[in-house]
Amino acid sequence: MILLFYIAGAVAIASTVCVILQSNIVHALIYLILSLLAVAVVFYVLGATFAAILEAIVYAGAIMVLFLFVIMMLNLGQRSQDQEKSWMDAKAWIAPSIMAAVLLAQFLNVLSQYDYDLVPAEVGVLEVSALLFGPYVLAVELASILLLAGLVSAYHLAKK
Amino acid sequence: MTFEVGSGLSIGAILVTVIIVAAMLIWVERRLLSLWQERLGPNRVGYFGLLQVVADMIKIFTKEDWIPPFADKFSFVLAPGIIMGVILLSFSVIPFAPGVGVVDSNIGVLFILAMASLGAYSVMLGGLSSNNKYALLGALRATAQMISYEVFMGISMLGVVALTGSFNLREIVLAQSDGWYVIPQFVGFVIFLIAGIAESHRLPFDIPEAEQEICSGYHTEYSGMKFGMFFVGEYLGLVLIASLITVLFFGGWLGPAFLPPIVWFSIKVFGFIAFFILLRAAVPRPRYDQLMSYGWLFLLPVSLINLLVTGAIILSIQ
Numbered sequence: 001m002i003l004l005f006y007i008a009g010a011v012a013i014a015s016t017v018c019v020i021l022q023s024n025i026v027h028a029l030i031y032l033i034l035s036l037l038a039v040a041v042v043f044y045v046l047g048a049t050f051a052a053i054l055e056a057i058v059y060a061g062a063i064m065v066l067f068l069f070v071i072m073m074l075n076l077g078q079r080s081q082d083q084e085k086s087w088m089d090a091k092a093w094i095a096p097s098i099m100a101a102v103l104l105a106q107f108l109n110v111l112s113q114y115d116y117d118l119v120p121a122e123v124g125v126l127e128v129s130a131l132l133f134g135p136y137v138l139a140v141e142l143a144s145i146l147l148l149a150g151l152v153s154a155y156h157l158a159k160k
Numbered sequence: 161m162t163f164e165v166g167s168g169l170s171i172g173a174i175l176v177t178v179i180i181v182a183a184m185l186i187w188v189e190r191r192l193l194s195l196w197q198e199r200l201g202p203n204r205v206g207y208f209g210l211l212q213v214v215a216d217m218i219k220i221f222t223k224e225d226w227i228p229p230f231a232d233k234f235s236f237v238l239a240p241g242i243i244m245g246v247i248l249l250s251f252s253v254i255p256f257a258p259g260v261g262v263v264d265s266n267i268g269v270l271f272i273l274a275m276a277s278l279g280a281y282s283v284m285l286g287g288l289s290s291n292n293k294y295a296l297l298g299a300l301r302a303t304a305q306m307i308s309y310e311v312f313m314g315i316s317m318l319g320v321v322a323l324t325g326s327f328n329l330r331e332i333v334l335a336q337s338d339g340w341y342v343i344p345q346f347v348g349f350v351i352f353l354i355a356g357i358a359e360s361h362r363l364p365f366d367i368p369e370a371e372q373e374i375c376s377g378y379h380t381e382y383s384g385m386k387f388g389m390f391f392v393g394e395y396l397g398l399v400l401i402a403s404l405i406t407v408l409f410f411g412g413w414l415g416p417a418f419l420p421p422i423v424w425f426s427i428k429v430f431g432f433i434a435f436f437i438l439l440r441a442a443v444p445r446p447r448y449d450q451l452m453s454y455g456w457l458f459l460l461p462v463s464l465i466n467l468l469v470t471g472a473i474i475l476s477i478q
Contacts, residue, residue: 026235026288033281053270061277062307068284069303072296124266125327 001120005045012038023084025076029068036060047120050128165261174262178251182395187213189437196441217388225384232289239286240386243279243393247400250275254403255330257413257421268329269321272404273314276359279397280306283361283368286390287378298377301448302368305358308455313355315463319348319470320408333412342409347466349409351459356405358451360397363440367448402432 015035022028036059043052132140164170187202187209194201202209227236253268255261265271280303287299321327323344324335332341342349358365369377379390406412406428415424446454 024232026232026285030235030238030285049267050270053267053274056274057270057277061274061280065277065280065284065303065307068281068288069300072284072288072300072303 001045005042008038008041008045011035012042021088023081023088025071025080025084026068029064029071032067033060033064036064045120047122049122050125051123164259165264170260171262174251174256174260175248178248178396178399179392182392182399183213183217185395185398185433186216186391188433189440192434192437193441196438220385220388223384225386228290228292228381230291231381232291235285235289236381237386239282239289240382240389240393242285243282244389244396246275246279246282247393247396250400251403253329254400254407255333255412256403256425260422261330264330265328267327269317269327269332273310273317276313277307277310279359280310282390282393283378286382290378290381292381294375295378295380297374298368298380301374302361302378305361305365305367305451308452309355309358312351312455312459312463313359315460315467316348316351316355317408318467319345322467322470322474329407329412333407333414336411337414340409340411340414345409345466345470347462348470349405351463351466352408353405354459356401357436357439358455360394360401362394362398362436364443364445365451367445367451398433398436399429402429402436405432 012035015031015038018031019028019035022031037056040052040055040060043049043055190212191201191203191209202212205211205215227233250272252262253265253271255264283302283306284299287295287297287302290296320332320341323341324332326332326335361368369379374380379387382390403425406425410428412428413421413425415421415427419427
């Protein structure tokens with residue numbers, strides 16, 4: 001199981017790097033879907049089965065479909081791909097790499113101070129739901145109001 | 161090696177059976193359609209034309225497998241693989257009979273929904289990478305249809321899940337030993353049936369590949385075995401939807417003891433497949449906007465009301 005965790009983690013990192021490096025937007029999107037699915041596998045191995053399957057349904061299955069849908073309408077051809085390539089020169093990488101390295105160092109520093117129990121505890125659907133509609137019910141309601149507002153404004157824009 | 165859930169023998173048998181059944185459905189569909197239309201259908205190759213599928217397979221394997229020079233190769237090749245992979249993966253959580261199955265998962269219903277939503281990429285990428293007007297139109301239609309009907313499919317399943325109190329498909333079957341869920345969840349069953357046909361874009365909801373309007377939609381540019389994979393993928397989807405209806409609403413393998421459970425399962429699944437084929441022969445194709453407004457203005461409220469009423473009844477009984 002722990003081997004599966006490392007494999008899925010490696011796939012997630014590699015495919016995310018591919019998303020950034022890829023100049024063809026459709027290929028980049030396919031890598032992003034792969035990365036999300038790999039993260040879902042990581043969740044699953046860690047015992048969060050419900051979170052894993054939601055990651056696959058909501059992120060990989062719904063949100064990314066909408067991304068691809070928009071790309072389909074935009075008709076981005078070879079020109080945008082060349083433009084994308086021209087932006088990817090070595091100089092543009094320096095500043096983001098330094099900042100990312102600083103963040104990574106901090107993150108590793110924090111992580112190294114804890115010691116972890118590597119035996120995953122399985123969290124079922126029931127536990128997650130009880131939390132969502134128990135202590136966190138206010139957050140769920142607020143999120144649904146936000147979504148409703150988004151829905152109403154999208155309807156308004158589409159009608160114009 | 162024993163024959164139990166998750167053993168290599170079980171997995172291999174299920175994989176081979178499902179693919180062979182899906183391929184044989186091409187012949188079954190043609191024979192049944194001709195029966196209902198007072199024709200004979202393919203009856204020359206082998207007994208009753210049974211070897212027609214083999215002949216078709218040989219033909220499709222030896223055909224030129226052409227990738228158009230204007231297509232985006234990576235996604236063009238990937239697309240037919242996605243639909244086959246995703247639907248075969250969905251079969252892994254289906255409980256065929258006691259002891260026959262690939263995995264006994266606690267999130268079976270959700271897994272099916274996840275795989276169904278990933279299946280949309282196949283038609284999207286196929287249409288988008290073909291760089292063809294008709295393919296793009298077909299892919300746009302397919303995407304809108306699949307992501308809309310996925311919603312109703314999910315909500316209509318929730319009634320059954322609420323009655324059982326589990327996402328495990330095996331427990332859903334066992335919970336139906338006192339009575340099939342088709343009676344308390346009849347509305348859910350009808351919505352699931354309609355959404356299932358739309359999800360596998362079979363006639364009468366084959367709007368993404370409507371030959372008379374848009375060539376053959378998202379797989380216009382496909383030939384050879386890549387087309388064959390889309391084709392077999394559609395039949396696999398048909399078997400999957402029929403199996404799901406059997407498991408969720410018609411008691412899966414449960415039945416009187418004079419026949420073994422797997423036979424009961426097969427009989428029920430074949431009944432639904434025959435019903436889907438009869439639908440193709442009987443019902444005309446709706447217009448695209450009719451399909452959409454029917455879904456969002458009729459199926460969505462009805463499925464939500466069904467879920468609310470089911471929940472209220474369960475709470476009042478407790």
